[in-house]
Amino acid sequence: MTTATATEKVPAVDGGSILLTLMKLRTFIALFAVIAFFSVFAPNFLSTANIILMSKHVALNAFLAMGMTFVIITGGIDLSVGSIVGLCGMVAGGLILNGIDLQIGYTMYFNVVEVCLITLAVGIVIGAINGLLITRLNVAPFIATLGTLYVARGFALLSSDGQTFPNLVGKEELATTGFGFLGSGRIIGLPVSIWILIVVALAAAYVAKYVPIGRQIFAVGGNERAARMSGIRVDRVKMFVYMFSGFCAAIVGIVISSELMASHPATGNSFELNAIAAAVLGGTSMSGGRGTIGGTIIGAFVIGILSDGLVMMGVSSFWQMVIKGIVIIVAVVVDQAQRRLQQQVTLMQLAKKG
Amino acid sequence: MAAETHDTILKLDDVTKVYSGIVAVKHASLELKRGAVNVLVGENGAGKSTLMRMIAGVEKPSLGRILLDGKEVEFNSPADAQKHGIGMVFQELNLFGNLSVAENIFATREITRGIRGIDHKAQVAKANIFLDKLDAGISAETMVEDLPIGQQQLVEIAKAISLDTRILILDEPTSALSAAEVDILFKVIGELKAQGVAIVYISHRLEELMRIGDYITVLRDGQITGQAMVRDIDTRWIVRSMIGSDAKDFAKSVDHKLGAEAFRAEDICLPRRTGGLAVDHLSISVKSGEVMGIYGLMGAGRSEFFECVIGQHAHSTGKIFVAGEEIVARDTSTRIRKGLALIPEDRQREGLVQVLSIASNLTLASLEKFVKFGFHISGERERSAIKEQVRNLSIKAPNPDFDVTSMSGGNQQKVVIGKALMTNPKVLLMDEPSRGIDVGAKADVFRTMRRLAGEGLAILFSTSDLEEVMALSDRIAVMSNGRITTILDRADATEELIVKAASEGHKSAEHKTIGDIA
Numbered sequence: 001m002t003t004a005t006a007t008e009k010v011p012a013v014d015g016g017s018i019l020l021t022l023m024k025l026r027t028f029i030a031l032f033a034v035i036a037f038f039s040v041f042a043p044n045f046l047s048t049a050n051i052i053l054m055s056k057h058v059a060l061n062a063f064l065a066m067g068m069t070f071v072i073i074t075g076g077i078d079l080s081v082g083s084i085v086g087l088c089g090m091v092a093g094g095l096i097l098n099g100i101d102l103q104i105g106y107t108m109y110f111n112v113v114e115v116c117l118i119t120l121a122v123g124i125v126i127g128a129i130n131g132l133l134i135t136r137l138n139v140a141p142f143i144a145t146l147g148t149l150y151v152a153r154g155f156a157l158l159s160s161d162g163q164t165f166p167n168l169v170g171k172e173e174l175a176t177t178g179f180g181f182l183g184s185g186r187i188i189g190l191p192v193s194i195w196i197l198i199v200v201a202l203a204a205a206y207v208a209k210y211v212p213i214g215r216q217i218f219a220v221g222g223n224e225r226a227a228r229m230s231g232i233r234v235d236r237v238k239m240f241v242y243m244f245s246g247f248c249a250a251i252v253g254i255v256i257s258s259e260l261m262a263s264h265p266a267t268g269n270s271f272e273l274n275a276i277a278a279a280v281l282g283g284t285s286m287s288g289g290r291g292t293i294g295g296t297i298i299g300a301f302v303i304g305i306l307s308d309g310l311v312m313m314g315v316s317s318f319w320q321m322v323i324k325g326i327v328i329i330v331a332v333v334v335d336q337a338q339r340r341l342q343q344q345v346t347l348m349q350l351a352k353k354g
Numbered sequence: 355m356a357a358e359t360h361d362t363i364l365k366l367d368d369v370t371k372v373y374s375g376i377v378a379v380k381h382a383s384l385e386l387k388r389g390a391v392n393v394l395v396g397e398n399g400a401g402k403s404t405l406m407r408m409i410a411g412v413e414k415p416s417l418g419r420i421l422l423d424g425k426e427v428e429f430n431s432p433a434d435a436q437k438h439g440i441g442m443v444f445q446e447l448n449l450f451g452n453l454s455v456a457e458n459i460f461a462t463r464e465i466t467r468g469i470r471g472i473d474h475k476a477q478v479a480k481a482n483i484f485l486d487k488l489d490a491g492i493s494a495e496t497m498v499e500d501l502p503i504g505q506q507q508l509v510e511i512a513k514a515i516s517l518d519t520r521i522l523i524l525d526e527p528t529s530a531l532s533a534a535e536v537d538i539l540f541k542v543i544g545e546l547k548a549q550g551v552a553i554v555y556i557s558h559r560l561e562e563l564m565r566i567g568d569y570i571t572v573l574r575d576g577q578i579t580g581q582a583m584v585r586d587i588d589t590r591w592i593v594r595s596m597i598g599s600d601a602k603d604f605a606k607s608v609d610h611k612l613g614a615e616a617f618r619a620e621d622i623c624l625p626r627r628t629g630g631l632a633v634d635h636l637s638i639s640v641k642s643g644e645v646m647g648i649y650g651l652m653g654a655g656r657s658e659f660f661e662c663v664i665g666q667h668a669h670s671t672g673k674i675f676v677a678g679e680e681i682v683a684r685d686t687s688t689r690i691r692k693g694l695a696l697i698p699e700d701r702q703r704e705g706l707v708q709v710l711s712i713a714s715n716l717t718l719a720s721l722e723k724f725v726k727f728g729f730h731i732s733g734e735r736e737r738s739a740i741k742e743q744v745r746n747l748s749i750k751a752p753n754p755d756f757d758v759t760s761m762s763g764g765n766q767q768k769v770v771i772g773k774a775l776m777t778n779p780k781v782l783l784m785d786e787p788s789r790g791i792d793v794g795a796k797a798d799v800f801r802t803m804r805r806l807a808g809e810g811l812a813i814l815f816s817t818s819d820l821e822e823v824m825a826l827s828d829r830i831a832v833m834s835n836g837r838i839t840t841i842l843d844r845a846d847a848t849e850e851l852i853v854k855a856a857s858e859g860h861k862s863a864e865h866k867t868i869g870d871i872a
Contacts, residue, residue, distance in 0.1 A: 215710075215731070223707045
């Protein structure tokens with residue numbers, strides 16, 4: 001919405017190159033537009049407390065959206081992340097509260113670090129299952145991850161019979177205390193989850209730019225056949241992106257249950273859609289080959305600020321949904337327009353050259 | 355041009371077509387005559403198909419006009435062109451394999467009984483009339499995917515005839531037909547001609563053109579280089595117009611010693627989906643420093659053979675040796691690491707990742723060479739390698755960080771070649787390396803091939819350009835119907851020998867199947 005009005009004002013002089021630059025910066029423009037809008041119209045919007053609270057909300061979606069970005073760049077989709085969040089939350093909660101009953105009269109407990117590692121492993125394994133279904137059994141990504149969406153949610157509900165694991169403070173003698181640190185602790189004034197986000201985002205952006213597998217992710221999404229012909233192990237690349245997506249979802253599962261000090265099996269319902277929205281808003285192309293981690297993070301901030309700001313303004317949640325939907329559609333329309341414009345500009349240049 | 359009895363039905367007036375990275379047709383003007391066979395010839399990538407796709411409404415010309423019966427028309431879609439009576443049989447068949455022959459013929463104009471839906475009986479009956487006209491021996495109720503490729507081609511032709519076309523474009527209609535089927539097709543063409551239909555006939559087979567054509571137009575590099583009545587000319591005239599008097603700038607072959615055997619393929623077989631073998635017990639051996647040209651017509655199995663070697667077909671059988679060592683691994687990554695590299699025929703679909711930059715495309719296959727600490731791509735090492743490759747291949751790239759699609763076709767091809775070379779191959783497979791690139795880039799590519807051979811690389815390249823194969827190869831292998839029909843030393847090779855060998859496989863294939871049964 002905001003981007004569209006901003007671009008319309010510019011006359012299409014200069015072979016559309018100004019227009020093109022503005023369109024490329026649309027996510028930034030959108031971010032500044034939302035921030036400017038709410039700092040005027042929403043009370044207390046710019047207070048430190050509110051900003052930190054919003055960042056924590058945004059962080060959850062940003063984790064999922066980063067994993068989703070890699071998946072979408074390869075030309076796939078991961079619908080199962082919301083359910084992985086739920087299942088991983090239950091795994092973490094269950095391990096702290098009940099441990100593992102070894103069926104021989106003993107129960108095994110893990111300390112908090114071990115619990116987190118096991119939970120992350122669970123997320124990665126579910127991602128690997130998605131990857132195997134897609135690469136080995138040739139199931140379409142949409143269907144494969146739709147399947148694991150149901151399976152993971154089902155196991156989350158089964159794990160507690162649909163009940164919540166409450167009060168995850170742990171016991172001193174089992175070294176299971178301190179789980180709450182991840183969700184509500186702070187380091188140098190910033191919430192721990194934000195620090196984790198910064199580390200993971202920097203790592204992901206580094207991988208995308210400076211590690212061979214990052215380059216290969218773009219190649220697979222840009223032209224899978226050419227990637228194969230160039231000797232890229234396409235299956236391995238796909239396995240990686242789904243496992244990374246599962247890993248990101250597991251982090252979110254841990255953070256949420258740590259924040260609430262409880263695990264509920266329905267946590268993370270429809271989170272996948274917000275993650276896809278953030279990735280798309282950040283310039284990731286659903287047809288593969290294009291996207292950046294930075295763009296996705298900004299996209300997540302636009303969506304997060306939009307919903308929190310609207311709540312603060314007292315807009316009804318029904319209208320919030322309408323507005324969010326319109327923003328996403330406009331983002332994609334502008335994206336397509338930019339692509340067409342760019343193509344025209346290149347073709348014109350080529351025709352001029354002869 | 356003499357036009358005694360035939361008047362013009364359609365005229366292309368100074369049309370140009372630009373694709374991303376390449377100008378396919380440059381300022382071409384063409385007249386199609388009513389009630390005559392208008393033949394169009396030219397090498398691969400000369401722009402014949404593009405020209406016809408504009409007439410059939412598949413593409414719109416970037417510049418220029420189309421005049422039908424003297425009036426300017428604009429076709430926005432094939433359906434538009436069809437309404438004006440223009441039908442086209444494409445080189446790649448456009449049939450729905452999962453539907454019956456009748457359903458294919460009447461696709462988008464089904465015979466209906468009002469709201470009661472499609473009248474399948476009437477469709478089958480009418481379709482059978484058209485099929486009988488072709489003597490095809492096909493039942494209209496058969497599923498298209500169950501038919502062999504030659505009969506599928508006849509279905510396409512029946513479909514085009516059923517449209518009451520005034521202009522019928524046949525793009526290489528005989529490439530998959532047997533001799534008997536060709537005769538039937540020519541009979542049908544004769545009948546259509548008598549009814550006043552303008553036929554456009556595209557083919558590589560010169561003797562066919564001489565037999566059936568009335569008017570001939572020759573294309574080279576997107577430009578029309580010759581127009582004449584067929585009865586006034588001979589095949590030599592065609593060849594001269596196709597190749598041009600300005601002989602291409604082939605790199606002079608430098609005499610250098612050939613080394614030991616660098617590459618050997620033994621008994622490579624690849625089954626075709628429609629039955630038979632696409633690559634038929636093929637064996638070949640190349641020494642290091644040697645350039646081996648593989649000549650063959652379309653569908654001879656050259657690309658398939660290369661794909662088998664590089665490990666793209668899981669069902670292929672046979673053995674492959676590089677420098678005497680057998681390569682057992684079947685996946686492309688390992689084969690590239692063992693010293694094989696392929697420059698694919700279809701640059702856009704198989705060679706380039708369009709969304710990536712020139713630089714990223716160049717290093718795509720050899721990223722591990724630039725890796726520090728096991729994971730970090732060293733920007734410096736990568737950049738200097740890219741710079742070196744850009745210089746060696748004289749790639750005209752203003753900035754390697756630009757999109758690869760911003761360059762011309764020739765430079766894109768050089769990028770694909772550079773990508774393969776950066777893996778340090780011992781054996782380079784080049785599938786139609788000069789296809790769809792301009793003259794200057796061709797000369798660069800040929801010079802590079804010679805230089806690489808001089809450096810001890812074994813090169814196998816395929817082409818359907820006679821002149822090219824004669825000028826560049828140390829030895830020439832001729833492929834036909836999945837087999838190598840002959841291998842000639844350059845000194846012994848003549849154009850007649852090669853052309854003869856290139857059509858040999860089809861005849862002997864028929865004998866062979868009879869032999870197999872007996």
